[in-house]
Amino acid sequence: MTATAEPAASQALDEVKIGGLGSSRPRVEDARFIRGRGNYVEDVTLPGMLHMEILRSPLAHARIKSIDTSAAWAVPGVKLVLTGEMAAQRNLAWMPTLSYDTQAVLATDKVRFQGQEVACVVAEDPYIAKDACDAIVVEYEPLPPIVNPEQALAPGAPLIRDDKAGQADNVAYSWEVGDKAGTDAAFARADVVSTLRLHYPRSHPSPIENCGAVADFNNATGKLTVYLTSQAPHIVRAAVALIAELPEHMIRIISPDVGGGFGNKVPVYPGYVCAILCSILTAKPVKWIEDNTGNLSSTGFGRDMYLDSEMALTRDGKILAVRYHATTDQGAFYADAQPTKFKIGLVHSSFACYDVPVGHITAQGMYTNKAPGGVAYRCSFRVTEAMFFQERMMQAAADDIGMDQAEFRRRNLVRDDQFPYRTPFGFLTDSGQYLTCLQVGLDAIGYDDFLVEQAEARKQGRLLGIGISTMTEPLGAGNSREYDILGIKMFDSAELRVHPTGKAVLKIGAQTQGQGHETTFAQIVTHELGIPALDIVVEHGDTDHTPFGMGTYASRSTPVAGAATAMVARKIRAKARKLAAHLLEVLEEDVEWELGRFFVRGAESRGVTIQECAMAAYSNMPDGMEPGLENNAYYDPPNLTWPFACYIATVEVDPETGVWDVLRFVAVDDCGVRINPMIVEGQIMGGLTEAYAMSNMQFQTYDTDGNLVGANYMDYLLPTAWETPGFELHEVVTPSPHHPIGAKGVGECAAVGGPAAYVNAVMNALRPTGVRNIDMPLLPDRVWHAAHTGDDVSGAPPFRTE
Amino acid sequence: MYPSRFRYEAPRTLDEALALLAEHGDEAKILAGGQSLVPMMKLRFAAPGVLVDINGLEGLGHHEETPGGGMRVGALCRHVDLEHSTVLPGAQPTMAAAAPLVADPIVRTRGTLVGSLCHADPQGDWASVMLALGGSVVATSARGRRTIPVGEFVVGTFQNALEYDEIAVEAVVPAAQGARSGSYLKLERRVGDFATAGVAVALESVGEEVVRAGIALTGVGPATIAATEAAQTLVGSRLDPDVVDRAADLAAAVARPRTDHRGTADYKRHVVATFVRRILTAERAPAGAAA
Ligand SMILES: Cc1cc2nc3c(=O)[nH]c(=O)nc-3n(C[C@H](O)[C@H](O)[C@H](O)COP(=O)(O)OP(=O)(O)OC[C@H]3O[C@@H](n4cnc5c(N)ncnc54)[C@H](O)[C@@H]3O)c2cc1C
Secondary structure, three states: OOOOOOOOOOOOOOOOOOOOOOOOOOOOOHHHHOOOOOOEHHHOOOOOOEEEEEEEOOOOOEEEEEEEOHHHHOOOOEEEEEEHHHHHHOOOOEEEOOOOOEEEOOOOOEEOOOOOEEEEEEEOOHHHHHHHHHHOEEEEEEOOOOOOHHHHHOOOOOOOOOOOOOOOOOEEEEEEEEOHHHHHHHHHOOOEEEEEEEEEEEEOOOOOOOOEEEEEEEOOOOEEEEEEOOOOHHHHHHHHHHHOOOOHHHEEEEOOEOOOOOOOOOOOOHHHHHHHHHHHHHOOOEEEEOOHHHHHHHOOOEEEEEEEEEEEEOOOOOEEEEEEEEEEEEEOOEOOOOOOOOEEEEHHHOOOOEOOOEEEEEEEEEEOOOOOEOOOOOOOOOHHHHHHHHHHHHHHHHHHOOOOHHHHHHHHEOOHHHOOEEOOOOOEEOOOOHHHHHHHHHHHHOHHHHHHHHHHHHHOOOEEEEEEEEEEOOEOOOOOOOOEEOOEEOOEEEEEEEOOOOOEEEEEOOOOOOOOHHHHHHHHHHHHHOOOHHHEEEEOOEOOOOOOOOOOOOOOHHHHHHHHHHHHHHHHHHHHHHHHHHHHOOOHHHEEEEOOEEEEOOEEEEEEEHHHHHHHHHHOOOOOOOOOOEEEEEEOOOOOEOOEEEEEEEEEEOOOOOOEEEEEEEEEEEOEOOOOHHHHHHHHHHHHHHHHHHHHOOOEEEEOOOOEEOOOOOOOOOOOOOOOOOOEEEEOOOOOOOOOOOEOOOOOHHHHHHHHHHHHHHHHHOHHHOOOOEOOOOOHHHHHHHHHHOOOEOOOOOEOOO | OOOOOOEEEOOOOHHHHHHHHHHHHHHEEEEOOOOOHHHHHHOOOOOOOEEEEOOOOOOOOOEEEEOOOEEEEEOOOEHHHHHOOOOHHHHOHHHHHHHHHOOOHHHHOOOEHHHHHHHOOOOOHHHHHHHHOOOEEEEEEOOEEEEEEHHHHEEEOOEEOOOOOOEEEEEEEOOOOOEEEEEEEEEOOOOOOOOOEEEEEEEEEEOOEEEEEEEEEEOOOOOOEEOHHHHHHHOOOOOOHHHHHHHHHHHHHHOOOOOEOOEOHHHHHHHHHHHHHHHHHHHHHHHHHHO
């Protein structure tokens, strides 16, 4: 820029004031949500609409001897009773899963878990449909149920998947990664080997809105419209085209407002397929809304993974190698939503934040008579387990070599000058200031003072504990070379149209379920174009009217769709620059940009606003230029983004009751550039709340008969504002070097890294008792038993009741 | 979550309500706060043919002291009325301690104490409190009125002593023989959770000497349990530590908990003893300090 005599008064807009990056503008979607004007699938009512209800299996494992639907057909108001046998005539009794397995839509041969879909009824209202479901008589021949991997592998175990040709056992997959020989060699050199075994319990994403669909097949036009509770409507369209053998252009999937997803709303569920089939068969719109028990007992769960681990260490606290075996309990069908190449998600992202030279992971997935899934519950494909394992192993190892847990981390965290850093399992982490984050956390909690207080309290018989969890995680899949789902590459897209008056509409392939995309994605455009965020609407979730995208999960929206948004805005700015040159009657090379305005280099006062350029695009474009101001961008990320977090909890355990309370919780998050700090903080607090739930009260398990414990919200506990601890939030900002605006994913960090902080704190409090592990959730009775006996407590199923 | 078909009646007077009950017999169910009945209907665990909604009846919302330290609680007195009561804190310490621990704030705005007694859930908090206090339920029918001690009113899991044509119009606490003290402790995993174990202790003392005692246990058996022997050891005592320990052990001994997702049987029994000890130790301390 040429120097001017007088410093030119910049006319750039104040970015925060117009709602750009760094502005905590209120969420625009809240205007409708807090007024009860949201539009969820349940709110969709179409003329002539019928209602569907599903009959579920009461047994975990049984052969179906007969299904008598005659009494159901006789209930007045019933329009259709659909069984697996009828679905089979349309080749729809089974469907593919996202992990290249098959899943029953309606059971034909056997039921394989309690809650499995057996039949469905379509009626004039949902009460009649329910009455008719109750009138269906199913004769079952019970088979022995399997509720954990050990039972699944036992000799003589019943074969759950006898439907699959060539399936001779209950193993769903086997997988391994890393360098076995190198790892073995490192273990041979170790001073100390620290071991840990534990079970990460099954939990359920439990969105407030259950799953549901309104399927509307128009037999006059041949078009199928489905209103669906989906985090990924575009993938669903492709899946429906493949499963239902309908032409893709005649399928329109609309995800209206979605009341939470947390990974639960990525898969295609039997209920959706039934609703579609029933609409085709009745030629009427069919609504299906799942109830809470249906959601909790049949849709994608998270976790249910076993760890058997070893860490090789030097006496002075350097990690030489890690190896572990992970066993996943997949339930009856292997239905993880995860990138094709990885059979146990991105579990091998564990230890990415530590300087670990070598490692080896083996994994095996087991079929059991439990609900199917293995969805990424608020995480980037099993990284929750990966980071929990890592941080529990870190604490156990620090204890084993008698080193302070903070110091042990300090000695092993990747240093700032090591980026980009190749992890032992092949990832390339992009950037970070791990040691700084740790120190900010330790200072905030007052680490040294707490240790003194803890020692004093112990003398009075009070049990205080402190737990640390530090972690990075891979967010924002793809790149497309490595990441695909059912062959479709994991990129994302954005379409931007600037109207003549300078207002704009942005359409994205991602799908909000509460994350606030309508707010934050506008802010990205504001940052790039200087159009006030209030002047931009963001649309998504209608496959006929928004560009193709892989959907929102795994913290991928900002890393991928957000990047696409920045890129399309830049294309718009490039065209606007040409329009500005035309309006200013100068060469394009002489036009400079400041937020919201182009001006003539050396004559700063001569300029045009982005709005004036927009008007010119429709009213005064130069000869030869295509009219209009719109474009699109497909973004294929070069790498994942790697945020970092340091979570520290302090707790007090009541030795008489085993009840533990969180005293303080400090969170230091480095998620790169924060688009809307308020929304980022909301994501972190939400994640820490779910982490608290997981560590303290929330789990699903099965008894010996395969009955689900935790099938309703009296048993499956969601924490409320009363018990949720307060969180003290801190930030460090390391921009992602490869993301257009330097942002990283953040939606899941706290749910991923949080649980270990709470558990490590309770374990730290119990350290004098010699207890090494209590499986989550750390229920008062488990803590009490451990504290009193000094024994570890396993939470693995079967759950024993009297 | 779609209940079976039912008829809904909203009588304006007690007589109308009683007539409806007499007419429909065991087909009919009273609807009070609906916080137990409605969930059971939605899950189709209960499918009454006729719902008799008593919320429109006059004169049942009261809770008031009776002479000599007694109490009357009407059938439409909500948990929240008791939680925010200005009467309870001084007069009924055990009830005052329990009120904010019943369910969650949303449920408390609708649910009723009398409904809770009628529901006879072994995990209901009020039944323990009323049992410890030696309370009764007043039942009315077209045939007349009778008073049933809570110990006899709760006959089993979800079973009460009412006839099909009877309405419980109020719960009563008798006059006290001394100054009241006591408390209610409940171990819950979360607000709105039913008790893993709960202990109600109600004491009446003259000076430092206990002249009447009641202890009752929540959630540790097929019905609310009266720890009669434990309570009896307290009478005539000054809550010295050895007496407290004995009471705690005796109370734990009558608990009949089951291992379930809220905890193991051993653990629940241990919590009962711990809570009895905690309540009694706390009762002793301030008295001692005041002396
Ligand atoms: C989420 C949730 C959490 C809860 N947590 C707890 C808890 O922690 N502790 C606890 O104690 N309770 C808890 N409850 C239950 C709550 O306290 C109920 O309010 C109470 O058990 C029943 O009172 P109600 O007025 O709602 O009765 P309703 O649900 O209306 O009726 C319950 C039963 O009693 C009968 N009945 C009611 N009133 C009368 C009457 N006057 N005469 C004759 N029969 C009658 C009904 O016919 C029905 O069979 C919880 C409820 C919910 C929904």
